Amino acid sequence: MEVDSTKMLMQKRLKVTPQRSMVLNLVREGGHFTGEQIYRLMKKKMPGISLSTVYRTLETLEANELISSFEVSGMKWFESKMESHINVFCVNENKIIDIDLDTSWLLEELRKKGIKGNKVSIVVQSICDSKVK
């Protein structure tokens, strides 16, 4: 995993810093994170990390299409770049779960209507069953 992230950064001609590698690794492990959450997780292994670095790094990684983001609950959420899925924001637990569902037809329909969307987010707000991962 460590090697992969390094390669990914190098392929994008980005400088490989420990901060960038760690942010990318964290997000690529899976799940959904806010900037603050990433920051708290990183502090455990890299106590000197700065919150502004976390945000700037997330921005850079997204601009380089290594991760993606969407907005819900007044916050930006980051996740590993992946296709066709729906993010369900559990209002009762303040977390996101992924629902596997092919949405490529949607992009196709939009394309037919002349919308070449560069970023699509489907977010459902729902009360979730806490037994579900």
Added chain:
Amino acid sequence: MEVDSTKMLMQKRLKVTPQRSMVLNLVREGGHFTGEQIYRLMKKKMPGISLSTVYRTLETLEANELISSFEVSGMKWFESKMESHINVFCVNENKIIDIDLDTSWLLEELRKKGIKGNKVSIVVQSICDSKVK
């Protein structure tokens, strides 16, 4: 329209105030608005209106399902309650356009998977042709 909004508020057992009526009328006329935009539009006809009132009113109207909202570009956008459509955020113009597309199947699929979503938003970020309304 004025009468309709009044009726709508009364049916929800909400006090009918000039501020509420005007916010509801504005949103129901169509389009997409941020809190700030509603505020600026309202000031023309009701100069004493307060920004906090606008936000609180929008919150109340949404809680009573008279309007709906979604998030993109670091802001909350409000629109009239309507079914099956996709909001396209034009990054080059900082505005939203509606794309008519039936998405009821999506809700059905989610229901099958046990997600009884109470709020769905499909947002596409795209560079828009300014000739399009």
Added chain:
DNA sequence: TAGTAAATAGTAATAATTATTAAGTAGGAT
């Protein structure tokens, strides 16, 4: 390994939204 452009840590600033509170008002009871 030395030089330099880019990245980081720390902190200040910003922007959107929410909370607070004293004063005003809508709508039911009298």
Added chain:
DNA sequence: ATCCTACTTAATAATTATTACTATTTACTA
């Protein structure tokens, strides 16, 4: 129709997430 009271408003303060700034440090290049 007027009075009462709980709800609403205006004004402003506070909050929260994120971005901007700047001096220092570091990753890569030559």
